Amino acid sequence: MKPAEVSTPSDREVLVKRSFDAPVDLVWQAYTDPALMRRWLTAMPGWSMPVCEMTTDVGGKYRWRWRNDENDQEFGFTGEMLEVALHSKIVHTQIFDPGNLGGSMGGEPSIITVTFNETDGITAVATSIKFASQADRDAAISTGMTDGMEMSYKQLDEVLAG
Amino acid sequence: MQPFGCILALVDMKRDVFQAIADPTRRAIIALIAVQAMTPNALAQHFDSTRQAVSKHLRILTECEIVTQEQKGREIYYRLEIDKMKEIDEWLEQYRKIWESRFEQLGEVLEVMKNDQRTKKKK
Numbered sequence: 328m329k330p331a332e333v334s335t336p337s338d339r340e341v342l343v344k345r346s347f348d349a350p351v352d353l354v355w356q357a358y359t360d361p362a363l364m365r366r367w368l369t370a371m372p373g374w375s376m377p378v379c380e381m382t383t384d385v386g387g388k389y390r391w392r393w394r395n396d397e398n399d400q401e402f403g404f405t406g407e408m409l410e411v412a413l414h415s416k417i418v419h420t421q422i423f424d425p426g427n428l429g430g431s432m433g434g435e436p437s438i439i440t441v442t443f444n445e446t447d448g449i450t451a452v453a454t455s456i457k458f459a460s461q462a463d464r465d466a467a468i469s470t471g472m473t474d475g476m477e478m479s480y481k482q483l484d485e486v487l488a489g
Numbered sequence: 490m491q492p493f494g495c496i497l498a499l500v501d502m503k504r505d506v507f508q509a510i511a512d513p514t515r516r517a518i519i520a521l522i523a524v525q526a527m528t529p530n531a532l533a534q535h536f537d538s539t540r541q542a543v544s545k546h547l548r549i550l551t552e553c554e555i556v557t558q559e560q561k562g563r564e565i566y567y568r569l570e571i572d573k574m575k576e577i578d579e580w581l582e583q584y585r586k587i588w589e590s591r592f593e594q595l596g597e598v599l600e601v602m603k604n605d606q607r608t609k610k611k612k
Binding site: 328330331332333335343345347348349353354356357363366367368 | 589600
């Protein structure tokens with residue numbers, strides 16, 4: 328499959344596109360079943376995902392939390408499901424949960440829209456991240472530049488290299 | 490889903506640069522002056538918008554240090570700062586890599602799921 332494409336359609340939006348060699352029902356499952364989500368959302372070395380609560384009920388809340396088992400640091404994301412169309416679309420809010428890691432990504436939740444489109448067994452997934460304001464987007468991007476952030480550039484490099 | 494906002498957050502970026510390239514007119518201006526330095530008047534001829542609107546975009550691009558001004562006689566020419574554009578490319582590339590490493594993992598999970606499904610069907 329072709330690697331992910333990233334674009335910036337507006338000044339508070341980032342769009343990520345990627346296709347997968349699998350039918351949409353499997354991709355949907357991998358995006359919504361916590362046991363499966365854990366298998367691809369915990370790729371950072373040294374980090375586990377102790378909390379992975381997911382729902383596909385509109386109005387329902389989800390909660391994801393990561394943990395660095397070496398130094399007990401935690402952070403996560405929480406939010407509410409705004410729209411769910413089986414095998415087609417998930418829209419949810421997202422708020423950064425700083426845990427004991429610190430930092431902030433702005434007060435207002437961002438809106439995440441994930442769409443799934445299957446053609447001949449290939450599923451195209453488009454993820455749009457829309458920040459509440461430009462200021463929030465800037466906050467999201469500059470978080471982690473703060474002193475409280477333990478995860479270093481070196482680790483980032485390792486993640487990127489891996 | 491944006492589970493790795495935290496890593497994304499580590500990526501240093503002049504925040505205004507992002508804003509600068511998000512606008513389609515500004516992207517068009519960048520494309521034009523990438524070829525050669527141009528005056529605001531010459532640039533305005535390429536757009537339906539007013540000279541004032543083009544000047545506003547140029548001001549934003551200048552503030553983000555994507556373009557620089559150069560006085561030649563009575564005219565001001567705007568030129569592209571290639572290094573700055575590279576910085577943007579690099580930032581987007583890092584962001585893309587973060588996502589791609591997630592997606593590669595997802596791709597592997599999907600392969601396992603497909604195999605499981607086939608095995609079940611056989612039984």
